[in-house]
Amino acid sequence: MTVATDLAPPLDVVRWFNTPQPLALADLRGRVVVLHAFQMLCPGCVQGGLPQAQRISRLFPAEAVAVIGLHTVFEHHAAMTPVSLEAFIHEFRLTFPIGVDRPSEDGPLPQTMAAYGMRGTPSLILIDRAGRIRKHGFGTEDDMRIGAEVATLLAEPADQEIAASPSGS
Amino acid sequence: MTVATDLAPPLDVVRWFNTPQPLALADLRGRVVVLHAFQMLCPGCVQGGLPQAQRISRLFPAEAVAVIGLHTVFEHHAAMTPVSLEAFIHEFRLTFPIGVDRPSEDGPLPQTMAAYGMRGTPSLILIDRAGRIRKHGFGTEDDMRIGAEVATLLAEPADQEIAASPSGS
Amino acid sequence: MTVATDLAPPLDVVRWFNTPQPLALADLRGRVVVLHAFQMLCPGCVQGGLPQAQRISRLFPAEAVAVIGLHTVFEHHAAMTPVSLEAFIHEFRLTFPIGVDRPSEDGPLPQTMAAYGMRGTPSLILIDRAGRIRKHGFGTEDDMRIGAEVATLLAEPADQEIAASPSGS
Amino acid sequence: MTVATDLAPPLDVVRWFNTPQPLALADLRGRVVVLHAFQMLCPGCVQGGLPQAQRISRLFPAEAVAVIGLHTVFEHHAAMTPVSLEAFIHEFRLTFPIGVDRPSEDGPLPQTMAAYGMRGTPSLILIDRAGRIRKHGFGTEDDMRIGAEVATLLAEPADQEIAASPSGS
Numbered sequence: 206m207t208v209a210t211d212l213a214p215p216l217d218v219v220r221w222f223n224t225p226q227p228l229a230l231a232d233l234r235g236r237v238v239v240l241h242a243f244q245m246l247c248p249g250c251v252q253g254g255l256p257q258a259q260r261i262s263r264l265f266p267a268e269a270v271a272v273i274g275l276h277t278v279f280e281h282h283a284a285m286t287p288v289s290l291e292a293f294i295h296e297f298r299l300t301f302p303i304g305v306d307r308p309s310e311d312g313p314l315p316q317t318m319a320a321y322g323m324r325g326t327p328s329l330i331l332i333d334r335a336g337r338i339r340k341h342g343f344g345t346e347d348d349m350r351i352g353a354e355v356a357t358l359l360a361e362p363a364d365q366e367i368a369a370s371p372s373g374s
Numbered sequence: 375m376t377v378a379t380d381l382a383p384p385l386d387v388v389r390w391f392n393t394p395q396p397l398a399l400a401d402l403r404g405r406v407v408v409l410h411a412f413q414m415l416c417p418g419c420v421q422g423g424l425p426q427a428q429r430i431s432r433l434f435p436a437e438a439v440a441v442i443g444l445h446t447v448f449e450h451h452a453a454m455t456p457v458s459l460e461a462f463i464h465e466f467r468l469t470f471p472i473g474v475d476r477p478s479e480d481g482p483l484p485q486t487m488a489a490y491g492m493r494g495t496p497s498l499i500l501i502d503r504a505g506r507i508r509k510h511g512f513g514t515e516d517d518m519r520i521g522a523e524v525a526t527l528l529a530e531p532a533d534q535e536i537a538a539s540p541s542g543s
Numbered sequence: 544m545t546v547a548t549d550l551a552p553p554l555d556v557v558r559w560f561n562t563p564q565p566l567a568l569a570d571l572r573g574r575v576v577v578l579h580a581f582q583m584l585c586p587g588c589v590q591g592g593l594p595q596a597q598r599i600s601r602l603f604p605a606e607a608v609a610v611i612g613l614h615t616v617f618e619h620h621a622a623m624t625p626v627s628l629e630a631f632i633h634e635f636r637l638t639f640p641i642g643v644d645r646p647s648e649d650g651p652l653p654q655t656m657a658a659y660g661m662r663g664t665p666s667l668i669l670i671d672r673a674g675r676i677r678k679h680g681f682g683t684e685d686d687m688r689i690g691a692e693v694a695t696l697l698a699e700p701a702d703q704e705i706a707a708s709p710s711g712s
Numbered sequence: 713m714t715v716a717t718d719l720a721p722p723l724d725v726v727r728w729f730n731t732p733q734p735l736a737l738a739d740l741r742g743r744v745v746v747l748h749a750f751q752m753l754c755p756g757c758v759q760g761g762l763p764q765a766q767r768i769s770r771l772f773p774a775e776a777v778a779v780i781g782l783h784t785v786f787e788h789h790a791a792m793t794p795v796s797l798e799a800f801i802h803e804f805r806l807t808f809p810i811g812v813d814r815p816s817e818d819g820p821l822p823q824t825m826a827a828y829g830m831r832g833t834p835s836l837i838l839i840d841r842a843g844r845i846r847k848h849g850f851g852t853e854d855d856m857r858i859g860a861e862v863a864t865l866l867a868e869p870a871d872q873e874i875a876a877s878p879s880g881s
Contacts (some may be wrong), residue, residue: 234389246458249464251421264723283457284457284460286454288452289454292452296416352857353772354863361862517686517690518599518602518686519597524691526698619799621796626790629789629791
């Protein structure tokens with residue numbers, strides 16, 4: 206195992222909402238990142254995943270845990286444009302930063318979704334303070350478990366993972 | 375009080391989903407009509423009103439109770455086009471007929487919404503077997519109460535209201 | 544089919560709570576009766592059936608619908624005495640009349656529970672305005688359906704069933 | 713602040729359920745302890761606190777987190793005897809160890825409840841791996857927050873608190 210293969214791929218985003226400037230995972234080292242991939246017309250996202258992401262962002266301080274939404278449209282592209290998403294974010298009172306995943310030129314899956322190998326929406330990715338993927342969930346997640354998992358990552362030293370890696374890179 | 379003022383205004387719809395042909399209230403005499411006005415980006419509709427409308431349509435036989443959705447877009451018009459609505463209906467597995475309320479040329483409120491004097495979404499209108507409005511609710515409705523109200527209307531003779539009307543029309 | 548076999552058996556109760564005097568079904572003719580059989584240590588009753596019975600009693604006026612609880616202890620008899628039940632009723636803020644089913648001398652099932660042929664708790668019995676059993680449910684009930692069923696019985700004339708019975712007795 | 717005042721008082725229990733032998737906090741050093749104080753006829757306990765305690769016991773491994781129920785009867789003593797509690801534990805499928813708090817001779821509050829200064833039921837106490845009280849909650853608790861709080865305590869070294877204490881005792 207090498208660190209390189211574990212590092213979370215960069216976010217390839219064409220437009221951001223709820224943030225004055227684009228976000229990059231590399232700038233978030235030291236923080237735990239909760240990456241929630243959703244589609245605005247996905248019932249499991251609207252009724253489960255997004256309210257949960259909002260709860261995570263309320264529970265943990267932003268300087269410790271960065272909650273990021275990723276709009277990974279892989280179906281009904283004409284129905285889920287950034288114009289529609291903007292109204293959706295407003296109406297559903299979502300306050301954490303949300304990026305629009307870059308569409309692919311040769312297939313339905315957007316770029317970041319493909320890079321992470323996500324199976325669909327909702328997906329929940331936990332990235333530790335050293336930038337590595339530590340959880341990759343698909344579907345409904347339990348509130349208590351997510352709270353425990355985020356807190357566990359938060360309790361790790363920011364540089365622990367790199368030191369612990371056999372390859373040392 | 376005259377019957378005329380009580381009769382539910384006609385539905386002014388530009389496009390129908392989930393029905394092979396346009397619906398008209400006049401053709402539904404003898405049935406109780408549950409008219410659910412919603413917007414696809416309204417949280418109270420998505421998380422409360424629409425699932426309830428679906429439950430009503432499952433509980434009562436279609437030949438006795440007609441559940442009709444009405445997409446009354448009065449804000450974010452560009453975000454809630456019929457193209458988006460079609461994907462929404464598919465993803466949320468809505469099976470009852472849904473009409474798109476006709477936009478107004480001189481204001482944000484669509485035509486049927488204005489004719490009914492609806493205050494917003496979700497709104498729930500109950501129309502009795504004689505075509506008259508018997509309930510006009512705005513906001514979240516209680517399942518048990520709605521079940522009782524629909525059943526009460528269903529138990530009335532189809533021609534009771536006309537006979538009971540002072541004007542006799 | 545004769546009316547006699549359909550009439551709800553009388554309630555055999557050793558102690559009443561929440562009512563100044565004992566209740567008899569015969570005195571409730573003209574009203575719809577919702578009979579909810581429960582045990583205070585039955586999870587399905589505490590978490591589902593009893594809150595639902597309380598909602599029924601709040602929704603319908605008492606002069607039209609009589610909600611009656613029946614404590615049908617058929618297991619853990621020493622743990623569910625009337626002394627415990629009294630504290631339970633107080634703590635759970637139950638306000639409708641509740642009777643304690645009379646224990647049997649030769650078996651675990653109490654008398655009324657046996658007479659009705661109940662399978663366990665929670666059980667929900669609907670008795671029409673003429674005193675006949677119209678529904679006998681076991682387990683969790685849906686709020687909308689119960690609301691509709693009670694309202695349907697309420698809409699019937701008080702003497703309809705007797706007239707409709709083939710035997711006419 | 714001294715360690716002595718922070719150490720959780722011992723559990724004064726007259727009878728245990730769901731454990732082959734009595735539990736003592738002193739024997740649980742190294743584990744996080746979740747102490748859930750309840751009464752079997754307290755609605756907030758039955759509908760909220762106890763199901764949550766059961767979820768905690770399922771989520772975390774027993775060798776890391778010890779969930780302990782404490783039956784702190786301070787009202788309706790005749791209605792909540794150990795005989796009733798035993799049936800309650802069986803019917804509600806509670807699997808974690810539960811102790812009966814020792815009644816006081818001169819007042820309604822049982823001994824452990826008084827020693828902890830609990831305000832009522834449900835109460836949730838979190839005790840760290842060094843035996844010190846770190847949270848004392850009264851009323852409904854949020855699942856995500858509890859998951860995070862337990863995980864945070866679990867991530868601490870077992871001897872951290874003593875070293876960190878100013879008094880060094």
